[in-house]
Amino acid sequence: MPKFKITKGKFQGIQACAGPDGVIAAAAMDQRGSLKKSIGNAMGREATNEELTQFKISVSKILTPHATALLMDPEYGLPALPVRAPGTGVLLAYEKTGYDATIQGRLPDLLDEWSAYRLAEAGADAVKILLYYNPFDEERTNQIKHAFIERVGAECRAVDKPFFLEVLAYNDAYDEKGLEFARMKPQYVEAYMKVFSQERYGVDILKVEVPVTMKFVSGTTAFAGGEAAYTREEAKALFQKTGEAATKPFIYLSAGVTDNVFRETLGLAGEAHSGFSGVLCGRATWQDGVSVFGKGGTKALEAWLADRGVQNIEQLNAIIHSAARPWYEIYGGLENIDVI
Numbered sequence: 001m002p003k004f005k006i007t008k009g010k011f012q013g014i015q016a017c018a019g020p021d022g023v024i025a026a027a028a029m030d031q032r033g034s035l036k037k038s039i040g041n042a043m044g045r046e047a048t049n050e051e052l053t054q055f056k057i058s059v060s061k062i063l064t065p066h067a068t069a070l071l072m073d074p075e076y077g078l079p080a081l082p083v084r085a086p087g088t089g090v091l092l093a094y095e096k097t098g099y100d101a102t103i104q105g106r107l108p109d110l111l112d113e114w115s116a117y118r119l120a121e122a123g124a125d126a127v128k129i130l131l132y133y134n135p136f137d138e139e140r141t142n143q144i145k146h147a148f149i150e151r152v153g154a155e156c157r158a159v160d161k162p163f164f165l166e167v168l169a170y171n172d173a174y175d176e177k178g179l180e181f182a183r184m185k186p187q188y189v190e191a192y193m194k195v196f197s198q199e200r201y202g203v204d205i206l207k208v209e210v211p212v213t214m215k216f217v218s219g220t221t222a223f224a225g226g227e228a229a230y231t232r233e234e235a236k237a238l239f240q241k242t243g244e245a246a247t248k249p250f251i252y253l254s255a256g257v258t259d260n261v262f263r264e265t266l267g268l269a270g271e272a273h274s275g276f277s278g279v280l281c282g283r284a285t286w287q288d289g290v291s292v293f294g295k296g297g298t299k300a301l302e303a304w305l306a307d308r309g310v311q312n313i314e315q316l317n318a319i320i321h322s323a324a325r326p327w328y329e330i331y332g333g334l335e336n337i338d339v340i
Contacts, residue, residue: 001331003332008340010162017068021326022277023325025320026251027070029282031283032073033098039293055290056072063285070084074118074119091126092122116159127161130168133168134170150200150202153201154202162204163205165206166208167192167206167207169192169209185212186212186238192208193206205248205250235272236271243272246275251276252265252276254279259285267319276325278320279324286305286309288304289305
């Protein structure tokens with residue numbers, strides 16, 4: 001295998017977000033509008049920006065001693081960075097939250113007052129972008145998205161920071177939580193992992209969905225009953241097949257499932273030897289703390305995080321470190337990497 005060449009800044013940035021074993025066990029805390037709404041619902045009134053920031057500060061303070069990195073947004077989350085545990089890597093989100101539902105194609109957009117350069121100035125070890133992507137959408141829609149990712153990739157190269165790309169599959173004709181889309185999902189995940197592994201996009205780490213919807217996997221505790229989309233063995237084969245599609249390191253996102261379901265999901269990925277290099281996990285770890293914060297405030301939230309939140313992340317970490325492989329293994333190991 002020829003040696004893999006990587007620039008010093010990108011190498012150091014990825015290593016900053018990974019643990020000593022090369023596995024990424026990152027906490028995601030970049031939710032904005034949806035989280036603010038959930039906090040408000042728990043409070044019985046509209047939450048303030050300050051309350052949203054306080055939630056982020058508490059999660060950062062309590063959970064980062066158990067994470068290798070923290071994903072945060074620069075809009076409301078920067079005050080949470082100084083309270084993170086020493087040695088915790090920082091990923092900063094560059095995209096605007098959500099998408100304009102009045103325009104077809106779920107097109108991405110960047111934060112108006114930010115750039116990769118400014119994110120680096122704010123302390124980012126890596127830059128993260130979320131992209132809604134249908135590999136089989138109209139060509140013009142995907143050409144817009146491809147050019148968008150190329151531009152971000154070029155910005156990250158210019159400031160020598162790793163580019164983490166989070167991709168979410170969709171098809172507007174289907175319910176993404178439904179059975180029909182569950183059957184289509186593996187094909188979508190495999191396709192976008194191939195596309196964004198291409199060098200032209202400048203992606204260093206792919207942050208991807210698991211290729212199956214667990215509530216439709218028969219033979220698992222997550223199975224909701226009724227009609228299944230795949231058996232447990234079929235699901236394992238899909239984990240393996242989609243993993244083989246990537247030629248870049250990839251990590252899994254939790255996509256809002258419960259901590260129990262995500263642990264079972266990662267166990268399945270490990271059994272399948274999918275080749276994943278860790279996770280960027282948010283809601284599966286701390287989502288139950290939203291109602292605690294809404295009803296009891298900061299002290300109640302931090303007590304819950306120190307108890308149940310830490311339990312969640314430690315149980316998750318145990319599975320990650322037994323099932324995941326180092327990010328550099330896809331390149332033949334550290335000894336096969338030339339840092340230039």
